[in-house]
Amino acid sequence: xxxxxxxxxxxxxxxxxxxxxxxxxxxxxxxxxxxxxxxxxxxxxxxxxxxxxxxxxxxxxxxxxxxxxxxxxxxxxxxxxxxxxxxxxxxxxxxxxxxxxxxxxxxxxxxxxxxxxxxxxxxxxxxxxxxxxxxxxxxxxxxxxxxxxxxxxxxxxxxxxxxxxxxxxxxxxxxxxxxxxxxxxxxxxxxxxxxxxxxxxxxxxxxxxxxxxxxxxx
Amino acid sequence: xxxxxxxxxxxxxxxxxxxxxxxxxxxxxxxxxxxxxxxxxxxxxxxxxxxxxxxxxxxxxxxxxxxxxxxxxxxxxxxxxxxxxxxxxxxxxxxxxxxxxxxxxxxxxxxxxxxxxxxxxxxxxxxxxxxxxxxxxxxxxxxxxxxxxxxxxxxxxxxxxxxxxxxxxxxxxxxxxxxxxxxxxxxxxxxxxxxxxxxxxxxxxxxxxxxxxxxxxxxxxxxxxxxxxxxxxxxxxxxxxxxxxxxxxxxxxxxxxxxxxxxxxxxxxxxxxxxxxxxxxxxxxxxxxxxxxxxxxxxxxxxxxxxxxxxxxxxxxxxxxxxxxxxxxxxxxxxxxxxxxxxxxxxxxxxxxxxxxxxxxxxxxxxxxxxxxxxxxxxxxxxxxxxxxxxxxxxxxxxxxxxxxxxxxxxxxxxxxxxxxxxxxxxxxxxxxxxxxxxxxxxxxxxxxxxxxxxxxxxxxxxxxxxxxxxxxxxxxxxxxxxxxxxxxxxxxxxxxxxxxxxxxxxxxxxxxxxxxxxxxxxxxxxxxxxxxxxxxxxxxxxxxxxxxxxxxxxxxxxxxxxxxxxxxxxxxxxxxxxxxxxxxxxxxxxxxxxxxxxxxxxxxxxxxxxxxx
Numbered sequence: 001x002x003x004x005x006x007x008x009x010x011x012x013x014x015x016x017x018x019x020x021x022x023x024x025x026x027x028x029x030x031x032x033x034x035x036x037x038x039x040x041x042x043x044x045x046x047x048x049x050x051x052x053x054x055x056x057x058x059x060x061x062x063x064x065x066x067x068x069x070x071x072x073x074x075x076x077x078x079x080x081x082x083x084x085x086x087x088x089x090x091x092x093x094x095x096x097x098x099x100x101x102x103x104x105x106x107x108x109x110x111x112x113x114x115x116x117x118x119x120x121x122x123x124x125x126x127x128x129x130x131x132x133x134x135x136x137x138x139x140x141x142x143x144x145x146x147x148x149x150x151x152x153x154x155x156x157x158x159x160x161x162x163x164x165x166x167x168x169x170x171x172x173x174x175x176x177x178x179x180x181x182x183x184x185x186x187x188x189x190x191x192x193x194x195x196x197x198x199x200x201x202x203x204x205x206x207x208x209x210x211x212x213x214x215x216x217x218x
Numbered sequence: 219x220x221x222x223x224x225x226x227x228x229x230x231x232x233x234x235x236x237x238x239x240x241x242x243x244x245x246x247x248x249x250x251x252x253x254x255x256x257x258x259x260x261x262x263x264x265x266x267x268x269x270x271x272x273x274x275x276x277x278x279x280x281x282x283x284x285x286x287x288x289x290x291x292x293x294x295x296x297x298x299x300x301x302x303x304x305x306x307x308x309x310x311x312x313x314x315x316x317x318x319x320x321x322x323x324x325x326x327x328x329x330x331x332x333x334x335x336x337x338x339x340x341x342x343x344x345x346x347x348x349x350x351x352x353x354x355x356x357x358x359x360x361x362x363x364x365x366x367x368x369x370x371x372x373x374x375x376x377x378x379x380x381x382x383x384x385x386x387x388x389x390x391x392x393x394x395x396x397x398x399x400x401x402x403x404x405x406x407x408x409x410x411x412x413x414x415x416x417x418x419x420x421x422x423x424x425x426x427x428x429x430x431x432x433x434x435x436x437x438x439x440x441x442x443x444x445x446x447x448x449x450x451x452x453x454x455x456x457x458x459x460x461x462x463x464x465x466x467x468x469x470x471x472x473x474x475x476x477x478x479x480x481x482x483x484x485x486x487x488x489x490x491x492x493x494x495x496x497x498x499x500x501x502x503x504x505x506x507x508x509x510x511x512x513x514x515x516x517x518x519x520x521x522x523x524x525x526x527x528x529x530x531x532x533x534x535x536x537x538x539x540x541x542x543x544x545x546x547x548x549x550x551x552x553x554x555x556x557x558x559x560x561x562x563x564x565x566x567x568x569x570x571x572x573x574x575x576x577x578x579x580x581x582x583x584x585x586x587x588x589x590x591x592x593x594x595x596x597x598x599x600x601x602x603x604x605x606x607x608x609x610x611x612x613x614x615x616x617x618x619x620x621x622x623x624x625x626x627x628x629x630x631x632x633x634x635x636x637x638x639x640x641x642x643x644x645x646x647x648x649x650x651x652x653x654x655x656x657x658x659x660x661x662x663x664x665x666x667x668x669x670x671x672x673x674x675x676x677x678x679x680x681x682x683x684x685x686x687x688x689x690x691x692x693x694x695x696x697x698x699x700x701x702x703x704x705x706x707x708x709x710x711x712x713x714x715x716x717x718x719x720x721x722x723x724x725x726x727x728x729x730x731x732x733x734x735x736x737x738x739x740x741x742x743x744x745x746x747x748x749x750x751x752x753x754x755x756x757x758x759x760x761x762x763x764x765x766x767x768x769x770x771x772x773x774x775x776x777x778x779x780x781x782x783x784x785x786x787x788x789x790x791x792x793x794x795x796x797x798x799x800x801x802x803x804x805x806x807x808x809x810x811x812x813x814x815x816x817x818x819x820x821x822x823x824x825x826x827x828x829x830x831x832x
Contacts, residue, residue: 012239013238013239014239016233016234016469017234018232018234018469020471021234021470024469024471027521028522031522031552032518032521039553045553046523058228086241088239088469090239201224201225201228
């Protein structure tokens with residue numbers, strides 16, 4: 001049995017597919033592709049697949065990760081080719097490889113967050129950003145399963161690369177990700193809503209996943 | 219996708235209902251097709267995507283290179299709100315283009331409670347709901363599906379109506395339209411020609427007159443192209459008829475998310491309350507070789523791991539002993555499970571049970587329909603008590619502990635004794651479980667009793683019968699609830715108001731169109747959904763239009779009354795239905811078609827041949 005890691009993009013119309021639906025979609029794609037994936041041996045056998053980090057619905061991504069196990073011989077090139085042929089619009093298989101790191105090693109992810117402010121000029125938005133980042137702390141509410149807590153995300157504003165255009169602000173940022181500490185990039189939307197104006201719309205794209213040492217996750 | 223739509227989608231639940239892009243959906247170049255067809259299902263995506271007829275017709279229409287058929291489902295209330303607020307028109311899922319600009323807007327009508335959604339979808343598309351207000355050639359609003367056996371309540375909204383099976387007639391209609399479009403014909407010219415196609419009903423070509431007592435006097439053609447009676451269409455060679463090689467595979471978890479095989483059409487049984495048992499006649503089967511091939515192709519192209527063998531009364535399929543082993547040769551290896559959703563009690567055998575069980579175990583459902591043998595005889599549900607218990611015991615021995623029993627309340631000739639018989643039968647199923655030494659150990663039995671209210675339907679022997687009025691229905695429900703003692707029995711019943719409205723719409727005439735429109739304009743839609751159904755609004759609509767719903771639902775019709783659908787011919791003739799109705803009153807059963815032909819008349823549709831009696 002050989003562990004494999006599938007890296008794929010999820011974009012365009014596919015961003016409306018929820019995590020649960022993506023799971024079903026992949027199970028069926030693996031069946032159609034006739035790739036010998038190891039199946040669970042329980043009451044209701046199904047191909048065993050694991051996704052690294054659930055992507056919120058509406059987000060796009062360049063770096064989704066699905067792990068599976070091969071139960072039979074098939075070259076990885078062929079796995080990639082067969083699987084790629086079965087993908088619906090918006091899901092693009094970019095790589096099939098042997099995993100180098102454990103899923104638990106994931107520590108960070110980078111995102112591109114584009115916030116639309118309809119009708120606002122570049123100058124207005126420059127002022128908004130300057131004003132917002134001048135605060136000593138930028139606290140937003142984060143809801144967990146048990147409680148709601150206030151967290152300060154000022155450090156991420158400082159480390160982010162922020163570009164301002166007419167009608168939009170783009171934020172390129174690396175945030176903690178994974179099972180230990182995870183911060184959803186929607187915190188930037190919340191910060192703007194709290195400290196200035198609610199964006200009219202947001203586009204979020206996950207760009208890359210890193211391990212605890214900020215090396216590309218392989 | 220434009221930003222307006224994208225924003226709307228970000229604010230609704232399950233946006234994947236509205237985005238298309240599913241595997242196997244068909245994308246064509248809109249500039250290279252002549253006819254664009256919006257295939258609308260007037261309910262949510264999850265319901266509509268489960269409909270086999272829609273998959274067949276989508277495939278048939280798209281197999282024509284000059285047609286591009288797209289799917290449209292009723293937007294749920296949250297998205298409708300966004301659409302109206304942001305001025306988004308109803309669009310086809312494949313192209314995203316507004317369907318108002320399409321050549322055809324077709325609706326499939328599978329249940330009466332979806333009628334207001336038809337109007338709502340036309341309105342969301344920006345198309346006038348009444349045929350008379352649509353003067354251009356396009357869009358042509360075309361209706362089809364089970365409910366069109368009595369399409370009268372919807373006639374003012376439709377341009378043309380397909381009666382019977384759509385596989386062939388839709389192609390003929392689109393071909394005719396294509397010629398008319400090239401010649402820049404007027405809508406009237408197209409309708410004149412369409413009325414000459416077999417199975418096509420152009421309702422505006424018929425006048426309805428009424429007697430003083432409000433019954434229908436006559437339905438007469440007012441156009442020389444319109445036949446006096448319109449006969450439904452059937453596919454003659456069902457084995458060779460079109461069946462899709464592949465299904466669209468949805469992302470969302472839809473109601474029936476699996477491969478479906480259609481074993482046969484029609485039903486040999488003739489239960490007297492069952493509309494499906496009559497309107498799909500004559501019985502025509504597919505060969506097991508064809509079915510096995512279709513099953514394999516479907517699983518391969520969709521990745522589904524479940525196949526449902528579908529038809530009315532599935533165990534009546536004669537090829538089952540060949541089909542099941544043939545399929546299991548590859549399904550077991552591939553981890554594909556089989557399900558047979560419609561089994562009859564009487565021929566549910568041990569070996570059949572084991573075959574289903576070998577892959578996955580699901581619940582057992584039986585439909586005795588009535589609580590006493592007398593009433594089962596009267597409705598011609600030819601299942602004996604002995605058979606019910608034999609099957610239950612078999613099931614318990616096989617490890618099942620949960621049995622679901624379906625009944626109908628308010629059937630013609632029913633007495634309180636028959637109602638009590640339901641509770642009695644359920645109790646004896648419980649007792650049967652505990653009397654078995656070999657019952658599943660350490661487990662408790664669970665008998666679910668689900669009670670529906672009888673709804674009289676056109677083209678059944680009970681089409682003349684009244685539905686119990688609401689007070690009687692409630693009284694019977696209460697009686698039933700009061701005599702069920704065992705905690706092993708769960709009782710549930712359908713909403714009385716829904717069943718009442720269903721009866722009105724099923725047996726209605728053209729005068730109901732105003733009521734439907736009034737109800738819709740007052741906010742009614744998704745009437746089959748509890749969270750949307752508003753009985754008070756419907757009653758207000760009847761009041762406003764001066765129509766008495768009880769006239770349609772609760773009135774016994776005389777045998778010589780002209781039915782609103784008498785100008786429509788679904789194969790089974792009225793004399794046969796009448797004979798069957800009379801037999802109900804003497805508790806006399808009729809044999810099933812294979813035991814002896816009762817002369818329903820449907821075989822003339824296929825030129826005398828009938829699978830059931832050969």
